[in-house]
Amino acid sequence: MPTSPSNRRSLLPTSLLLLLPFLLFLSAPTPSAAQVTVYGQIPLAQTISIDPSATDAPVDVQPVPTLAAYDETLLTPPPIPNPPPATAYTLELQREAANVNGLSIPHVGGGFFGYSVEMSVINQVMGKNSSFIQVPFLNLMANIEERAGSVLIRLGGNTQEYATMVDELPNGNALAKEDSGTKATTETPAVLYTKDLFYIAGNISTMVNVKWFVGIPFNDSANWRLAIAENAQEVLGDNLLAMQAGNEPDLYARHEKRPSDYTFYDYFGEVGDLIQHIDANDRIPVKNNLLAPSLATGDWNPEDIWNIGFLEAYIDRLWAITMEHYPTNNCFAQFGVGSPQDPQTNFPSYLTHNAGIELIRIYLNTSRIAAEAGKPFIMFETNTASCGGFPGISDSYGAALWALDYGMQMAYSNFTYAMLHVGGQNVYYNPFTAPPTNQTAFNQWTVGAVYYSTLIMAELFGKSNTSRIVDLWGNAGNVYTPSYAVYENDVLSKVALFNYVDDPTGGSDLTVGISVPGAGVPNTIRVKYLEASSVSVKTNITWAGQTFGNKYEVDGRLRGELNVTTIQCDRVANVCQVPVKAPGFALVFMEDDEAISIGQATQTFATTARTRSHNTATVDQQVLATSNGHSGKDRALNGIGSTSVGSVSAATRLRLLQGGVLTVVVGMVGVFVLIMR
Known part of the structure; x- marks a missing residue:
């Protein structure tokens, strides 16, 4: 099987990579050089230019327009609709998919x-x-x-x-x-x-x-x-x-x-x-x-x-x-x-x-x-x-x-x-x-x-390959409070509830009753919320209490404690009452589901570097020689452990298609050197 060209330069030791930004600064050009551009964090995504020959001159600030991906524009949320949607309604749902029209x-x-x-x-x-x-x-x-x-x-x-x-x-x-x-x-x-x-x-x-x-x-x-x-x-x-x-x-x-x-x-x-x-x-x-x-x-x-x-x-x-x-x-x-x-x-x-x-x-x-x-x-x-x-x-x-x-x-x-x-x-x-x-x-x-x-x-x-969804048109079909139901293995599995209204007073918060014929509601339901303070904000967005972080803070892993809300249902009245903030989204689990307990994925690729032996992975060349990219999901590589100290091992999954060293883990206290070669 072919391998990619072996024309890669050797990786520098990680310890040196981590010091590179500082070494480059200390080895700045002599006064004959015009300027050094320093990419600072205030404000983010902008630059300032510094003349290294000036010992007491003020810094010459030359802002560059913020890149679109980091734009700070905040819009004004739309006003509360007039007339506003009802703040309480009930969904009458069937437990069996066979009794539901229009499922996907x-x-x-x-x-x-x-x-x-x-x-x-x-x-x-x-x-x-x-x-x-x-x-x-x-x-x-x-x-x-x-x-x-x-x-x-x-x-x-x-x-x-x-x-x-x-x-x-x-x-x-x-x-x-x-x-x-x-x-x-x-x-x-x-x-x-x-x-x-x-x-x-x-x-x-x-x-x-x-x-x-x-x-x-x-x-x-x-x-x-x-x-x-x-x-x-x-x-x-x-x-x-x-x-x-x-x-x-x-x-x-x-x-x-x-x-x-x-x-x-x-x-x-x-x-x-x-x-x-x-x-x-x-x-x-x-x-x-x-x-x-x-x-x-x-x-x-x-x-x-x-x-x-x-x-x-x-x-x-x-x-x-x-x-x-x-x-x-x-x-x-x-x-x-x-x-x-x-x-x-x-x-x-x-x-x-x-x-x-x-x-x-x-x-x-x-x-x-x-x-x-x-x-x-x-x-x-x-x-x-x-x-x-x-x-x-x-x-x-x-x-x-x-x-x-x-x-x-x-x-x-x-x-x-x-x-x-x-x-x-x-x-x-x-x-x-x-x-x-x-x-x-x-x-x-x-x-x-x-x-x-x-x-x-x-x-x-989920993973069952049986999930079917239906648009419920709850709340008398109000377009600001849509709702859906999901049936898995032909049984009611989840309910999705939206509230598009932006109202910081709480006056537009929803209470959605979920009812199932034949006293079919369970004793309790579990709810995960996607939350933020306004439809216009870009920061502090959380899913079930966890967040990836704000701009320039993300390593791809969820942070914070998983927060799943348990709601007691009224079995006598045959209803479960689910609150949804304005604005807000709720995913309601009507039965046990593995997704309830999923927060951060169990397999992670950490970004804390210690030494080179801890942040690189090598490949057995014999395995490489027979690799074609689709047959090694269950093969373990001898001598390869976790891709980072303290993280879940990916050894049974890491099978490289190209020789040399695969670098997947670097960085410390927010410093990334992933693209430095």
């Missing part, structure tokens, strides 16, 4: 929400190369795996279309960017990558059960670049689920990626041509795992594709039917294209049950078609707004409520999965963000509000 198809694992990682930022989010994996990323994925059994990640986006494989890149990088020449709204860079990109993904899958989607470059259908398909299948094996054939083809003409007269007929033909090239390529053994048509539902509708016989022609080649859609865009602010959008004006539209309903309405026919064809139906890329999202909305507690409601509405409408998009530091909507490269020496990661939504959705559906 069973949800099949993976946590429902996965992540769509823009190809150009893979090195920031996942790791510089296959021997250098980002520890906070592993911890965040482990938390989803603990709840859902696996995590789904798509590597791609607009930048996949111009991706080109090269033999090697400077400084051991697996990925780099250059100008693609496109001047469309996305200003898509060309991504250069090496085969090591797939070893990054493969090594992650040896530690956390991550399954992958990749995208075949589609910018030049006259000269197909199939290296992504060849190498992803070779290296990832069973951990590769499927490959995308075209990303938002209905926007190709508008974004000048195709002639202005490009139509869905042209896309139909290009997919057929791609299939012919795949069939003729012996290095692509799996030939029926494509994803299409991945429309943005911008210039075409799904029915435009279905009406020309696309599915009839290609259904046997598709792993899933895919779409990509955002509720709106912020492209004018980013690129000067389209209409200006005011975040404050848009904010209320996210804080209503109608938001998700309107987003998926156009896909209801397609979800039916997919179910009848026996194919998964995936919202392959989505988030709060395209072109990076909105300041004050995309990273707010309100966005977490929106994503939860949207996700549940998609699941109720028979979507199989949905992928929340992840960009770089220049977007507002990230579920998680690595610190800027120039701040990795003193800042940790940032978790966005919508990551909590992905965590909760993983708990909602």
Whole structure:
């Protein structure tokens, strides 16, 4: 089996790495140098410039605009609706699924929400190369795996279309960017990558059960670049689920990626041509795992594709039917294209049950078609707004409520999965963000509000592969207080309760009665709450009393004590009364469930470094020689213990796909040196 190129430089000892920032400061240039830029923490994400030759001159402060991912904008919460929703209502629920109309198809694992990682930022989010994996990323994925059994990640986006494989890149990088020449709204860079990109993904899958989607470059259908398909299948094996054939083809003409007269007929033909090239390529053994048509539902509708016989022609080649859609865009602010959008004006539209309903309405026919064809139906890329999202909305507690409601509405409408998009530091909507490269020496990661939504959705559906969901339309159908029920193994399992109203007085807090016919309520129920002080805040968000921390504080592990509320039910009145704050979200467990006791994942990848022997992991070269990335889940490596002192051992899961040292644990008191080589 192939291994990635052995052109890595040796790692510096950890003790030296930890001292590097200080050594660099002490060895600052002589007065002949102009300035040294120091990246300080006041304010965060800004810089000051200091002239080292000036002994008593005041510091020359030159602020740089705050990056979008760390934007401090706080919006004003919408007023209390007029008329306000009733503050008390009762849900009459059936215990048996057979008595419930409108239940979704069973949800099949993976946590429902996965992540769509823009190809150009893979090195920031996942790791510089296959021997250098980002520890906070592993911890965040482990938390989803603990709840859902696996995590789904798509590597791609607009930048996949111009991706080109090269033999090697400077400084051991697996990925780099250059100008693609496109001047469309996305200003898509060309991504250069090496085969090591797939070893990054493969090594992650040896530690956390991550399954992958990749995208075949589609910018030049006259000269197909199939290296992504060849190498992803070779290296990832069973951990590769499927490959995308075209990303938002209905926007190709508008974004000048195709002639202005490009139509869905042209896309139909290009997919057929791609299939012919795949069939003729012996290095692509799996030939029926494509994803299409991945429309943005911008210039075409799904029915435009279905009406020309696309599915009839290609259904046997598709792993899933895919779409990509955002509720709106912020492209004018980013690129000067389209209409200006005011975040404050848009904010209320996210804080209503109608938001998700309107987003998926156009896909209801397609979800039916997919179910009848026996194919998964995936919202392959989505988030709060395209072109990076909105300041004050995309990273707010309100966005977490929106994503939860949207996700549940998609699941109720028979979507199989949905992928929340992840960009770089220049977007507002990230579920998680690595610190800027120039701040990795003193800042940790940032978790966005919508990551909590992905965590909760993983708990909602669990691992049984039997969970079905129904929209209850409780409280007389009030759009500010939606509710859902989940049935697992055909029995009422969980109830999800929302309160979009922002009212610090407590006057809009809800009390929701849950009743089950035949004196069916249990003696007690357990409740987990997603809490924050307002829909507009970005900090101090907690799930069941735990938090990942605020901006620049995150190592991917939950902090604080798990707090699950126990509520005594009135068996005589046959009702359980559940309080929900304004704003708030409650996940009610109607029976025993392993998710009740899940807080921080049992497997962690700690970020406290002591000595090199404690923060690196080596691999048996004999194991490496027979590794192909998908057969060693239950193999133990001799001589490898825990990846950090005091943490749960990952020895039975750590099987590297590339030789040398895999660095997964570094840092002390908030100092990260994960990308220093």
